[in-house]
Amino acid sequence: MRLIILFSFLSAVTLSACGSSSSSKTVSPGATQDFGVPVAAPSGAFKVSLAWSTDLASGTLANSAEVRFSDANDQALAAQLEGFALFMPAMGHGTIKASELRFTQDPKDLAHWSVSQIWFSMGGSANEWVVDVTASAQGQSEKVRVPIPYEVQ
Amino acid sequence: MGRVILGLFCLFLSGNATTLWACSSCGSGGADPVILNPSESHKLYLGLGVQSAFQDIDSQGQLRKSDGPDSKWLLELAYVRRFTNRIFASVVGDLGLNQKHDREQAGVGDVTLNTRATLLQPTMLEPELPQLQLLLSRRFATGRSVNQSREEAYLDVYGAGSSEFYAGFDAWWGMMPVLFGFSYLHGWPSAEEIPEGTLQQGQLQRFIVTGGHMLAPELKLIGGVIADQRRASELDTREQERSSRRLQSLFLTLETLHPEGDNLRVTLTRRGVLGDNRNGVSAWGITLAWMSLL
Known part of the structure; x- marks a missing residue:
C-alpha cells in the first residue's frame, strides 16, 4: 500500500513536470525601432509612443527606450517627461531600481526623450509588462499606460 | 450490531485507536499548520522549511527563469490552544531567510490567527461519519x-x-481503512496601497483533496492536491487584464502520531506542477516540523 502511494505521487510529479515545460518565441524590438500606435492621454492633451532600443531582459539595467510625444494631429509636441513606471498588471507589482532611471531630452527635438537604465524585475510574455508614462504638455500633467508588446527575457 | 461490526472491522484494518488523527488539510501546507486532536489542550509547533528550484509561471502559463531568490527558508512558530471541547485556535508567525548566490537576507513574515470548530465527529460505532x-x-x-x-x-x-x-x-474520514478527505477555503483579501494605486487582489478559492494510510499504528502517510484559483485583481477599481491566478500543487506528508508527547512531521511539496497554472511560481519544498504537547 505504502509503495503504491509513493509511486503514484512521484509518477504524478514527473509526468506533470515533463508536460509543463515550454518557452515562448523571442522578439527583437531593438531591430525594428517601431514606435507603435500612439496612446492618447485621457484629456487628449498629448499622445505618447514608445520604441525599445534593445532586446528586453530582466535583471539588468541595459534596457532603454525612446519616447515620442505628439498632439491630436500626430504632430511632434514638446513635452516634459516626469515619470516612467513599469508595472506588471497580471502579477500586481512594479519593479525596483526606479531611482536608476535616466531621462534625456533631445535638445533639437523637444518631443523626443531617451530613457535608459530600465530594470525589469522578472521576465514575461508580450504585453505582460506595461509602462505608466507621466508627462506634462500644454499645461497639463497626466499619466498614460502604454503596453510593451515584446517579450521580456 | 452491524455498525459495531463495521467499526471494529475498520479499526482492525487501519490499526487505528479511537482518535481521529488530524484532518484533510493537516500537513498539506494549504491551511493552518497545527491542530489539536480531541484529547489535546495545548500544543507548540516549530517548523523549518525550504523552497527552491523556483520558476515563474506567467499569464500565458509559460514557465520562465526566476529572478527571485534561489532558496527561501522559513522558520515557523505556532501555538494552539483549546477553548472548548469543539473549538481551538492557533497563532502562527514566521521568520524568513532568502538566499541568492552568496547573498542572503532575513526578516519577519506574515502572522496568522486560525480557529477551528468541530461540528461533527465520528465514533467507534459510526466510523463512516466524517470529522x-x-x-x-x-x-x-x-x-x-x-x-x-x-x-x-x-x-x-x-x-x-x-x-x-x-x-x-x-x-476527514480518519477512522476508515483508507484515510481520505477534502477541504475548501475561500479568501477575501484586503486592499493594498502600492506606488501605482490601490491594489485589490481577487478572492481565493482553495480546494484540498487528501488520501492516506496508517503505515504503522503511530505513523501516518498522506498525500494530495491543493488547487488554488484567484480571481482577477483590480488597480484603482479597474480590473487588470489576465491577472486571474491558478496554481495546482502536490504534497506528501509523513507524520508520527504519538498520543502523548512529541511528534514529527516531514512534508514534501511540489508547487505549480499539475494542469493549467497561471501567474504563479513553481517550486520544490520540504518542511520538517516538531510538535509538542504542553
Whole structure:
C-alpha cells in the first residue's frame, strides 16, 4: 500500500513536470525601432509612443527606450517627461531600481526623450509588462499606460 | 450490531485507536499548520522549511527563469490552544531567510490567527461519519511584500502584501481503512496601497483533496492536491487584464502520531506542477516540523 502511494505521487510529479515545460518565441524590438500606435492621454492633451532600443531582459539595467510625444494631429509636441513606471498588471507589482532611471531630452527635438537604465524585475510574455508614462504638455500633467508588446527575457 | 461490526472491522484494518488523527488539510501546507486532536489542550509547533528550484509561471502559463531568490527558508512558530471541547485556535508567525548566490537576507513574515470548530465527529460505532470542521483564519500582512521590496532578486520579500480573511470547512474520514478527505477555503483579501494605486487582489478559492494510510499504528502517510484559483485583481477599481491566478500543487506528508508527547512531521511539496497554472511560481519544498504537547 505504502509503495503504491509513493509511486503514484512521484509518477504524478514527473509526468506533470515533463508536460509543463515550454518557452515562448523571442522578439527583437531593438531591430525594428517601431514606435507603435500612439496612446492618447485621457484629456487628449498629448499622445505618447514608445520604441525599445534593445532586446528586453530582466535583471539588468541595459534596457532603454525612446519616447515620442505628439498632439491630436500626430504632430511632434514638446513635452516634459516626469515619470516612467513599469508595472506588471497580471502579477500586481512594479519593479525596483526606479531611482536608476535616466531621462534625456533631445535638445533639437523637444518631443523626443531617451530613457535608459530600465530594470525589469522578472521576465514575461508580450504585453505582460506595461509602462505608466507621466508627462506634462500644454499645461497639463497626466499619466498614460502604454503596453510593451515584446517579450521580456 | 452491524455498525459495531463495521467499526471494529475498520479499526482492525487501519490499526487505528479511537482518535481521529488530524484532518484533510493537516500537513498539506494549504491551511493552518497545527491542530489539536480531541484529547489535546495545548500544543507548540516549530517548523523549518525550504523552497527552491523556483520558476515563474506567467499569464500565458509559460514557465520562465526566476529572478527571485534561489532558496527561501522559513522558520515557523505556532501555538494552539483549546477553548472548548469543539473549538481551538492557533497563532502562527514566521521568520524568513532568502538566499541568492552568496547573498542572503532575513526578516519577519506574515502572522496568522486560525480557529477551528468541530461540528461533527465520528465514533467507534459510526466510523463512516466524517470529522467535519469549520475554519476561520485571518492573515495579517506584517511581512515585507513584493511592492515594498528594495532589494535585487526580491531578497527582502517575506510577506504576501495584503491581509486576508479565510473561511471554509474540512471533512476527514480518519477512522476508515483508507484515510481520505477534502477541504475548501475561500479568501477575501484586503486592499493594498502600492506606488501605482490601490491594489485589490481577487478572492481565493482553495480546494484540498487528501488520501492516506496508517503505515504503522503511530505513523501516518498522506498525500494530495491543493488547487488554488484567484480571481482577477483590480488597480484603482479597474480590473487588470489576465491577472486571474491558478496554481495546482502536490504534497506528501509523513507524520508520527504519538498520543502523548512529541511528534514529527516531514512534508514534501511540489508547487505549480499539475494542469493549467497561471501567474504563479513553481517550486520544490520540504518542511520538517516538531510538535509538542504542553
